[in-house]
Amino acid sequence: xxxxxxxxxxxxxxxxxxxxxxxxxxxxxxxxxxxxxxxxxxxxxxxxxxxxxxxxxxxxxxxxxxxxxxxxxxxxxxxxxxxxxxxxxxxxxxxxxxxxxxxxxxxxxxxxxxxxxxxxxxxxxxxxxxxxxxxxxxxxxxxxxxxxxxxxxxxxxxxxxxxxxxxxxxxxxxxxxxxxxxxxxxxxxxxxxxxxxxxxxxxxxxxxxxxxxxxxxxxxxxxxxxxxxxxxxxxxxxxxxxxxxxxxxxxxxxxxxxxxxxxxxxxxxxxxxxxxxxxxxxxxxxxxxxxxxxxxxxxxxxxxxxxxxxxxxxxxxxxxxxxxxxxxxxxxxxxxxxxxxxxxxxxx
Amino acid sequence: xxxxxxxxxxxxxxxxxxxxxxxxxxxxxxxxxxxxxxxxxxxxxxxxxxxxxxxxxxxxxxxxxxxxxxxxxxxxxxxxxxxxxxxxxxxxxxxxxxxxxxxxxxxxxxxxxxxxxxxxxxxxxxxxxxxxxxxxxxxxxxxxxxxxxxxxxxxxxxxxxxxxxxxxxxxxxxxxxxxxxxxxxxxxxxxxxxxxxxxxxxxxxxxxxxxxxxxxxxxxxxxxxxxxxxxxxxxxxxxxxxxxxxxxxxxxxxxxxxxxxxxxxxxxxxxxxxxxxxxxxxxxxxxxxxxxxxxxxxxxxxxxxxxxxxxxxxxxxxxxxxxxxxxxxxxxxxxxxxxxxxxxxxxxxxxxxxxxxxxxxxxxxxxxxxxxxxxxxxxxxxxxxxxxxxxxxxxxxxxxxxxxxxxxxxxxxxxxxxxxxxxx
Numbered sequence: 001x002x003x004x005x006x007x008x009x010x011x012x013x014x015x016x017x018x019x020x021x022x023x024x025x026x027x028x029x030x031x032x033x034x035x036x037x038x039x040x041x042x043x044x045x046x047x048x049x050x051x052x053x054x055x056x057x058x059x060x061x062x063x064x065x066x067x068x069x070x071x072x073x074x075x076x077x078x079x080x081x082x083x084x085x086x087x088x089x090x091x092x093x094x095x096x097x098x099x100x101x102x103x104x105x106x107x108x109x110x111x112x113x114x115x116x117x118x119x120x121x122x123x124x125x126x127x128x129x130x131x132x133x134x135x136x137x138x139x140x141x142x143x144x145x146x147x148x149x150x151x152x153x154x155x156x157x158x159x160x161x162x163x164x165x166x167x168x169x170x171x172x173x174x175x176x177x178x179x180x181x182x183x184x185x186x187x188x189x190x191x192x193x194x195x196x197x198x199x200x201x202x203x204x205x206x207x208x209x210x211x212x213x214x215x216x217x218x219x220x221x222x223x224x225x226x227x228x229x230x231x232x233x234x235x236x237x238x239x240x241x242x243x244x245x246x247x248x249x250x251x252x253x254x255x256x257x258x259x260x261x262x263x264x265x266x267x268x269x270x271x272x273x274x275x276x277x278x279x280x281x282x283x284x285x286x287x288x289x290x291x292x293x294x295x296x297x298x299x300x301x302x303x304x305x306x307x308x309x310x311x312x313x314x315x316x317x318x319x320x321x322x323x324x325x326x327x328x329x330x331x332x333x334x335x336x337x338x339x340x341x342x343x344x345x346x347x348x
Numbered sequence: 349x350x351x352x353x354x355x356x357x358x359x360x361x362x363x364x365x366x367x368x369x370x371x372x373x374x375x376x377x378x379x380x381x382x383x384x385x386x387x388x389x390x391x392x393x394x395x396x397x398x399x400x401x402x403x404x405x406x407x408x409x410x411x412x413x414x415x416x417x418x419x420x421x422x423x424x425x426x427x428x429x430x431x432x433x434x435x436x437x438x439x440x441x442x443x444x445x446x447x448x449x450x451x452x453x454x455x456x457x458x459x460x461x462x463x464x465x466x467x468x469x470x471x472x473x474x475x476x477x478x479x480x481x482x483x484x485x486x487x488x489x490x491x492x493x494x495x496x497x498x499x500x501x502x503x504x505x506x507x508x509x510x511x512x513x514x515x516x517x518x519x520x521x522x523x524x525x526x527x528x529x530x531x532x533x534x535x536x537x538x539x540x541x542x543x544x545x546x547x548x549x550x551x552x553x554x555x556x557x558x559x560x561x562x563x564x565x566x567x568x569x570x571x572x573x574x575x576x577x578x579x580x581x582x583x584x585x586x587x588x589x590x591x592x593x594x595x596x597x598x599x600x601x602x603x604x605x606x607x608x609x610x611x612x613x614x615x616x617x618x619x620x621x622x623x624x625x626x627x628x629x630x631x632x633x634x635x636x637x638x639x640x641x642x643x644x645x646x647x648x649x650x651x652x653x654x655x656x657x658x659x660x661x662x663x664x665x666x667x668x669x670x671x672x673x674x675x676x677x678x679x680x681x682x683x684x685x686x687x688x689x690x691x692x693x694x695x696x697x698x699x700x701x702x703x704x705x706x707x708x709x710x711x712x713x714x715x716x717x718x719x720x721x722x723x724x725x726x727x728x729x730x731x732x733x734x735x736x737x738x739x740x741x742x743x744x745x746x747x748x749x750x751x752x753x754x755x756x757x758x759x760x761x762x763x764x765x766x767x768x769x770x771x772x
Contacts (some may be wrong), residue, residue, distance in 0.1 A: 109554030121415025154404030
């Protein structure tokens with residue numbers, strides 16, 4: 001096992017942290033600093049625009065960022081010939097405070113648990129009408145791994161021509177940060193409040209790995225993505241749109257409000273979760289992993305946990321220390337399973 | 349063309365003639381034969397370009413209908429009983445979004461205890477969901493109402509539930525007049541949606557509405573139903589013009605002109621009630637029948653016109669508001685507010701219990717004599733009820749009620765008389 005580097009404290013990421021530009025520029029500022037032919041599509045004034053500005057998302061909302069990049073890409077791929085079904089949740093609420101709507105595309109919200117089924121019906125209607133309009137469904141982790149799970153599995157099993165995107169911020173944020181089936185062990189939520197040694201936050205269940213469950217349906221395409229790697233997310237949406245049939249992308253989206261972290265830490269946490277091994281980035285086709293993203297510089301789980309108040313209690317008790325060990329073990333397991341340490345490969 | 353066929357088959361063929369573009373199916377007794385035959389017709393290429401979706405639950409079935417209808421596709425599904433309850437959230441959603449979906453409910457009881465036979469508890473549980481609810485009396489009417497339902501739904505941009513009695517209609521073979529495709533095409537124009545998800549003209553559907561406008565939005569849903577009070581008879585008249593049959597409408601009167609006592613009912617039991625009334629008329633008794641065709645919207649004014657001159661009204665219904673009494677009767681009482689007409693509730697036929705002419709004769713004779721209790725239960729076996737109550741009083745850990753009654757009824761068959769064995 002590699003030597004674990006020294007812990008970074010919360011002070012290492014102060015609110016006035018200077019923006020660091022990586023070699024190819026940072027995608028979050030639209031790449032306007034690099035040569036025109038190397039620029040990200042987001043820097044173009046003529047870029048597709050599925051979700052326009054002015055919505056009511058919190059500062060640093062990972063979901064808003066992920067949804068915009070994902071849907072802009074899908075819009076570009078389809079020439080705008082697409083529609084979306086949206087589960088109830090933050091994304092639905094913050095984009096449609098009528099009479100304002102952020103959606104520059106046909107969009108519908110029906111219920112919390114039925115977005116995949118609504119999307120299935122949409123694609124059936126398009127098929128019956130002989131149209132090529134593509135259908136996207138989207139929801140948060142609660143709408144996807146919990147209440148919408150039955151409909152999602154049905155949509156997968158029938159191989160309906162729908163791209164489902166899950167924006168995973170690991171709890172029910174819209175209702176005030178309650179535990180979901182995607183909440184990690186040890187995390188504090190409004191319904192998993194830690195109580196000293198007796199209860200160090202959310203229980204470690206057996207987990208509900210939805211990308212793997214999606215793969216078990218043998219659907220054409222499954223991918224995980226994180227909003228720290230927006231070009232990677234765009235590439236995956238692009239690839240997903242090149243397939244017909246059921247496709248699933250699970251996007252990791254930090255929630256500063258729910259996690260108790262600084263609103264400018266979204267990208268950093270979205271990167272750390274990948275670099276710890278906690279959230280492996282991969283693609284799979286027809287049930288087989290086809291690509292993984294290697295870790296550039298491995299970091300210990302504490303470095304990811306520290307900046308988040310939802311994990312603060314873990315650093316105070318012996319039971320918490322045990323929980324941290326379990327989380328680190330999960331990272332180690334993922335790193336081994338997906339062979340994520342490949343120093344010979346150059347990463348972006 | 350005259351055909352001898354099962355009610356479910358007749359409905360499936362009528363739906364096919366309406367050229368639906370999406371049909372969602374999840375099986376539940378007694379609806380299965382409808383969706384099975386729909387699937388057959390689609391696969392045989394008899395429904396034009398139609399997508400037939402086998403989904404994983406009723407909740408998904410109606411949710412998929414919501415998606416397809418919002419894309420401007422003529423959409424159909426069918427369910428019953430627990431299935432209707434499982435889709436309840438989507439039932440309200442479909443009407444709230446104003447989507448003209450047509451859904452058959454093959455009426456069946458709601459458990460527990462689980463029961464697959466007919467009554468109207470399922471539809472009645474959704475009476476306030478904003479759907480138009482029309483009830484068929486015969487298989488011919490069930491067939492006709494489905495053709496009318498698409499027209500009503502699309503004219504108002506509201507979903508329509510066609511209610512037909514499970515087994516009694518769905519599984520009964522009867523002679524029906526099956527219209528031709530030309531007739532249906534002449535009656536039912538292609539679906540032109542009031543709202544549609546279209547990339548050429550994108551808009552958002554399903555936004556949150558707060559206290560500033562929610563009441564107005566809900567009132568407008570009520571207004572749609574009030575419009576339906578005109579639209580339903582209009583469409584029934586248009587139907588008669590093309591098909592030559594008087595079918596549908598808000599309500600039907602039978603021998604009501606001079607009647608002192610009027611039985612109000614809905615669904616297939618109306619036939620048995622009319623036969624009974626015929627025999628009583630022969631004996632010189634002034635009794636008549638009103639069959640409610642449209643339960644939602646409720647034809648309050650029309651009903652009042654017919655019933656206000658009667659002395660006694662007996663609402664015979666296959667639904668039961670536990671802890672209160674009659675669901676339909678409550679609506680009838682509202683319609684008769686301020687009149688001197690007296691309304692009695694008779695709960696009958698729950699969970700498929702046969703409603704027989706001898707029982708109806710006894711009941712109606714007592715009604716004519718003014719001897720009915722405000723709420724009655726037709727053919728309720730009081731000995732079994734009392735024995736079970738006694739057993740429960742004797743023992744706190746008395747176990748499950750339904751199973752205990754079944755056990756005692758079995759003992760009963762062998763030895764005669766439930767009461768003697770019940771309090772063990």
